Amino acid sequence: MFARNRSGNSQVLSTMKAKQKRYEALIHAFHADIYRYAYWLVKDQSVAEDIVQETFLRAWRSLDALNDEQAAKSWLITILRRENARRFERKQLETVDIEDVQVHDDTQQADADVSDRELHRMLGGLSDEYREPLVLQLLFGFSGEEIATQLGLNKNTVMTRLFRARNQLRETLERQGENRGRANG
Amino acid sequence: MDELEFRRRIYADPEATDKEVVAAAKADESKRKFWNEQLQFDKQLRKAAKVDVPDDLANRLIWQQSANEFARYQKRSRWYIALAASVAFTVGIGFTMWYHQPISIGGQALAHMQYAQIEESHSLLPVNLDMVNAKLASFGARFDEMIGDVEVVNFCHLSTVRSLHLIVDTPQGKMSVFIVPERNDIRVPSEFNDQQFHGESIKMQHANIMVVGSKEADLGEMKNIITQRIQFSA
Numbered sequence: 001m002f003a004r005n006r007s008g009n010s011q012v013l014s015t016m017k018a019k020q021k022r023y024e025a026l027i028h029a030f031h032a033d034i035y036r037y038a039y040w041l042v043k044d045q046s047v048a049e050d051i052v053q054e055t056f057l058r059a060w061r062s063l064d065a066l067n068d069e070q071a072a073k074s075w076l077i078t079i080l081r082r083e084n085a086r087r088f089e090r091k092q093l094e095t096v097d098i099e100d101v102q103v104h105d106d107t108q109q110a111d112a113d114v115s116d117r118e119l120h121r122m123l124g125g126l127s128d129e130y131r132e133p134l135v136l137q138l139l140f141g142f143s144g145e146e147i148a149t150q151l152g153l154n155k156n157t158v159m160t161r162l163f164r165a166r167n168q169l170r171e172t173l174e175r176q177g178e179n180r181g182r183a184n185g
Numbered sequence: 186m187d188e189l190e191f192r193r194r195i196y197a198d199p200e201a202t203d204k205e206v207v208a209a210a211k212a213d214e215s216k217r218k219f220w221n222e223q224l225q226f227d228k229q230l231r232k233a234a235k236v237d238v239p240d241d242l243a244n245r246l247i248w249q250q251s252a253n254e255f256a257r258y259q260k261r262s263r264w265y266i267a268l269a270a271s272v273a274f275t276v277g278i279g280f281t282m283w284y285h286q287p288i289s290i291g292g293q294a295l296a297h298m299q300y301a302q303i304e305e306s307h308s309l310l311p312v313n314l315d316m317v318n319a320k321l322a323s324f325g326a327r328f329d330e331m332i333g334d335v336e337v338v339n340f341c342h343l344s345t346v347r348s349l350h351l352i353v354d355t356p357q358g359k360m361s362v363f364i365v366p367e368r369n370d371i372r373v374p375s376e377f378n379d380q381q382f383h384g385e386s387i388k389m390q391h392a393n394i395m396v397v398g399s400k401e402a403d404l405g406e407m408k409n410i411i412t413q414r415i416q417f418s419a
Contacts (some may be wrong), residue, residue, distance in 0.1 A: 032238045039236050049239060056246045057253055060249045119233035137198070138227075138234040144198060159197040166196040166223070169230070 033139045034076050038136040041084050043124050055080045130165035133158050191216050201228045291377030293343035294363050294395050297381045301361050308360040312338050323394045329414045357402040391417050397408050
């Protein structure tokens, strides 16, 4: 009876090991883009990290249900969005607006090329409803359809928002180009 | 496809591959240029979207899971201890209640009968009324008259109940008379029996009396005698 118990234990252990392995693989595969997505949701590094931690903790508990890559990705995104929403329910945390912090970065602009920083600031400046589908497309390569499913919107709405997001970015760029031209001239 | 629609499509998805978009681009140099620009811009956007990930985030995620699991494990252990404590507590309570449940005395009397046959008087003196009454006094009772040929009168314990056991020789064979105190935790069945003996009880004010005889014996007469001759002091 004890021998059987021991083999039962080692079975449990090896199952645990397999689960741990799967979990670590999941983290390595997705943590970076999930973190980035969180960052664009909340625009704050430490809050983003908190949400990502909570998201992956939940992933551990539901790991058995996460079969293929696509399912895992969209599951993680769903949980992350839920965690973020919960954060707002708990209390309206004060986050520093990215525009306030990085306004002076303009001075570091060396040439006509749009710098990463500038684009970063512009992305952060988009309204949430435009930024979120755009980030899903940029980070995860989701199609319009997939974004629609993920966000619970219809596809036309998503396509319109994507269009408006890029349109807004281009307009901002052009306006800046004009300003810079004027300043230089 | 007009210019505006083309821009809409490209803005919505610069990596679009549907035929209409491709055909429109092929047919129009300026559209092709716009598309290329947008693809270029998207590359930069994607780069910008890929913000730096904190060093070691992956390891921290793995670590926090282990820590969390450990904490849960500890909590679970505490839970087990709590359960064990509660089981022990319940067993304790249950045992106490079982211990205090009414004692059914009939079976005890029958068991006692097994060795009643070899039971001898603790006293060397012949049993007389005074001796019986002396012992009966502890039940607040006395016999007016002797109830027959009493051979033995001993205190005995039926389970935990101190009773007085009389062995009487009668024309129906030897019979045992048990005087059992009246207590809330004692249940005296009105009749009981096993393969060898059967017994009946008489419920009185301050005591129960059980008469036990062999299977074929008629206990009625002995019961009558006892009922008539026993007196309880108020």
